[in-house]
Amino acid sequence: MAQARKPKLAVFKFASCDGCQLSLLDLEEELLTIAGELQIAYFVEASKAAVRGPYDLTLVDGSITTSHDAARIKKVRRASKFLVALGACATAGGIQALRNFKDVQEFRATVYPRPEVIKALDKSTPIAAHVQVDFELRGCPISKAQLLEVITAFLKEQSPVLPHHSVCLECKLKGNICVLVARGLPCLGPVTHAGCGAICPTYQRGCYSCFGPKETPNTASLSERLSRLGVTEANLVRAFRTFYAGAEPFRRESEAHEK
């Protein structure tokens, strides 16, 4: 019997730190097995060889910040059967979405002596703002275990099984003592999407929400609790305005505390 064709995997990068696609290479123990199951057809960071689409599984890292990239993501979508957005940049615009609250002209002038030659859009936007996305994987960076689950589920033609609860539940499962209740540390765990394994509380610091808002987060209630701990309005603005600043619930909450 002829061997079935291996599905083609492609990895594309937009504005990002490269960390989420690096997570694929960080699957040191599984990488050779993955390469046995999927044809790595397009992955510039790892290979000189590039095979044309269409691609069966496409992983997209990064946000859209230039008109060139806004056009490129449409081409990527057309060449892709199942498209997964990886990480905070691809799912919410990333840390570079802080520009969405500011004047980009001024930003350019801060970094570059001749700002006129830098082409950038005034907003950093997630992939789903431009094309249909089939699955979103959260985190800054993503969890490589979750990436492995997405790839495995794809190969088995199943839906990935990933948690939708908050970081709080991960903390409880780990047996951590609550850093907010017991130590009065400001912690965004109650409103933050699970996936990291509650590493910050495990290391004795409050969660800073690098996985962004969970489903139906009660950000106003958490803000009130944090205020009682002495967190100022300006600090609340900054707390909700980091790696998921562009996610709607966090954008709204940060703006509610801006005078």
Added chain:
Amino acid sequence: MKSETIKVNYLARVEGEGGLYVKIKDNAVSEVKLKIFEPPRFFEAFLRGRHFSEAPDLTSRICGICPVAYQMSAVHALEDAFGLTVSGPLRALRRLIYCGEWLESHALHVFMLHAPDFLGYADALRMAQDHPEMVKLGLKLKKVGNDLVTFLGGREIHPINVRVGGFYRVPAKQELATLKERLKWALDAALKTVRWVAALPFPEYEPDYEFVALSHPQEYPLNDGRLKSSRGLDIAIRDYEGHFVEEQVPYSHALHSTLKARGPYLVGPLARYNLNFARLSLLAQEAARSAGLTHECRNPFKSIIVRSVEMLQVIDEALAIIEAYEMPDQPAVPVTPRAGAGCGITEAPRGILFHRYRLDDQGMILEAKIVPPTAQNQKSMESDLHHYVGQNLALPRERLTWQCEQLIRNYDPCISCATHFLRLEVER
């Protein structure tokens, strides 16, 4: 008049997006551009108005490959501004997490990005079909590096445990001891790696670079020392901006750095090795000699050997740190912000990484400046392309183009970092 171009629109096996362009006219190289089209992300702009305590976590997002480097340069610069010195076991733990990052970053480059060039493969996965043992060994070495970062930092990419003054949580001695077995295996694996890369075929090419690296009287440089060069520069970290300038070129999103009145210079493993050979551990020196190197190495293709020697160095050092470690009473030194400015330079795997911050009396950032290693190496990369292509015009076009790419990969460029930084098109 005959004109021709060598172009690589999208450089593979580098971190981030860049291309290369070399124009050849009348049998001489007339123009070279290393193009960086990775979109800018404006870190220095949005750092203004943030609290100093956020800088290590925010700046780590510049680079998923070397986040620890960003965290280290940030904390050193901020501690400089606040007049704070972190010493003893906290300083040792900082070196330890940095050892982990060097190991994972160098193993990634040596095995996954660089070695396939020498053996003629498009990537490490194809190389693995003929060299399965070495690729598996490389992946395992990389994992040991990542294990070290994860152990101390919570996770391998964007670790969460580094703060101004020290850490959020420090390990007990017996916890740290659990890493020893893996590191001992890694020591043997790194020795094997040095022998393996020493046998690769190297093109003859030895430019007269000015090497720039940190230098420390007792240590192979990681996060402390004076800034020295192979042509006599010897300055304090604070004086960096008095001697180096950044300029913008229209074809790149990365600013180019030069040494004032002198021009291009080179940072990274070759620079560190040439300026600090005597600070390598005896084991690392011995391995370098057995690989055919002396205390000097100017051939950028041989940076793969130097990276392998540096892997050995950091594994050796990590074992020594773990052996000597005593758990400190406090995970961090208390920090009191004050108005002022501070500078920090540490040795990222790719070379020196400069941070400067100006702050108000509440510790809010008024101004930030970051100069990543790849931005500093752009001029040397262009100069390498210019000279190497000029010397090798007789080579078949396909081979020359591949070697142009390899010249750039010799630097292990990190374009995500350098943007405010890479695309190389070669025109003939």
